[in-house]
Amino acid sequence: MKTEPEIADVSLVLLGNFNPAIFTPAWFGWQDLLPKQIVESATLKHANPQLIVFEADWLHIHVDPERFIATTSQSPYSRLQDLVVHTFQKHLLHTPLRNMGINRSVHFLVQNMQVRDKLGRQLAPTGPWGDWGRKLEPDGRHGGMRSITMMQVNPDDRPPGGEINVTIEPSSRIGGGKTGVYVRVNDHYAWERQTTDHGIIDLLELHFDKSLKRADKIVNHIMSLTEE
Numbered sequence: 141m142k143t144e145p146e147i148a149d150v151s152l153v154l155l156g157n158f159n160p161a162i163f164t165p166a167w168f169g170w171q172d173l174l175p176k177q178i179v180e181s182a183t184l185k186h187a188n189p190q191l192i193v194f195e196a197d198w199l200h201i202h203v204d205p206e207r208f209i210a211t212t213s214q215s216p217y218s219r220l221q222d223l224v225v226h227t228f229q230k231h232l233l234h235t236p237l238r239n240m241g242i243n244r245s246v247h248f249l250v251q252n253m254q255v256r257d258k259l260g261r262q263l264a265p266t267g268p269w270g271d272w273g274r275k276l277e278p279d280g281r282h283g284g285m286r287s288i289t290m291m292q293v294n295p296d297d298r299p300p301g302g303e304i305n306v307t308i309e310p311s312s313r314i315g316g317g318k319t320g321v322y323v324r325v326n327d328h329y330a331w332e333r334q335t336t337d338h339g340i341i342d343l344l345e346l347h348f349d350k351s352l353k354r355a356d357k358i359v360n361h362i363m364s365l366t367e368e
Contacts, residue, residue, distance in 0.1 A: 145246035145359075146314045150352065151211040152224050153241040154340065160192040160203040171231050173223060174199070199223070221348045228341050237340040242327040242348060244355035247311040250366045253318040256310065259366050260285030263308060286310070298343065301330030306358055323362050325355035 165182035168174040174196065182196035192203045198214040212220050228235060250256045264285040266273035276283040287309035295302050304327055311320025329343045 145248040146320070147213070147245075147247040149211055149213040149245050150217045150220060151209055151241075151243045151245070152220055152344070153243065154208040154224070154228070154237055155206060155239040156208070156235060156237040156340075158203055158205055158208055158235065160205065161187075161189050163192045163201060163203040163208070165194050165196055168196075168227075171227075173226055173231070217352060218348075221344060225341055225345055238331050240329045240340045240344060242329075242344070242351040242355075244325045244327075244352060244359065245323070246359055247314050247320055247322050248363060249315055250319050250321060255366050256315075256319055256321060257284050259308075259321065259362075260310075262365055263288050298329050298347070299331060299339075303328040304354075308362060321362070321366065323359050325358055327351045327355065 164187065165174070165179045165184065169176060169179035178197045178199070182194050184192075184194045186193040190204060192201065194201050198212050198219065200209075200211040202209040202211075208224075210220055210224055228237070250259070261284065266276045266284070269276070285308075287307065289305055289307040291306075292304040293302075294300055295304055304325070307322075307324045307326070309322050310317065311322040313322075314320035327347075329340065329347070331339050331343075
């Protein structure tokens with residue numbers, strides 16, 4: 141990336157029908173999906189029939205009856221793709237899946253609050269808001285953009301129903317609420333019906349790398365707007 145983010149992660153989200161109770165660190169170890177040392181170091185945060193949450197080295201797993209979420213903040217991100225593909229292609233062949241999200245999130249710092257608010261005014265000009273909008277100027281301390289999401293529907297590289305959503309807002313994690321910017325790219329893939337024919341996993345194998353490259357290109361552009 142042009143500007144190195146302070147915090148960055150990638151997550152894979154599958155929507156379908158899941159049995160959370162099976163997705164324990166031990167199960168991933170029994171299936172040779174995670175090595176022994178990672179399984180033994182795992183921290184199980186929630187474990188009941190409706191929710192499994194654990195952290196293990198580079199990996200965070202969250203599973204409820206409708207969502208499987210795997211997240212990492214450590215490269216290589218390909219480990220995340222490999223884990224999810226092997227989990228559902230080799231071991232959970234009959235799990236119904238219907239949608240998938242490949243998500244890229246970053247938090248980066250800018251020089252000062254004025255730079256951050258200038259970005260907000262570029263993305264959401266105050267002029268169209270008339271007299272009230274002028275009350276948000278000129279120093280940014282009286283308001284401005286809180287959050288903006290742009291959506292592309294039905295991208296031509298996937299089945300109908302897909303979306304690319306980009307959200308930009310002040311970061312709540314860095315910069316003390318003044319100099320941090322948060323960007324999230326949600327790359328959503330839909331399938332015609334809930335199915336066990338592995339269509340979603342095939343899309344993951346095909347699109348993971350180029351999805352992250354596209355997301356980083358979008359993030360780099362947003363970052364560049366704060367450097368001019």
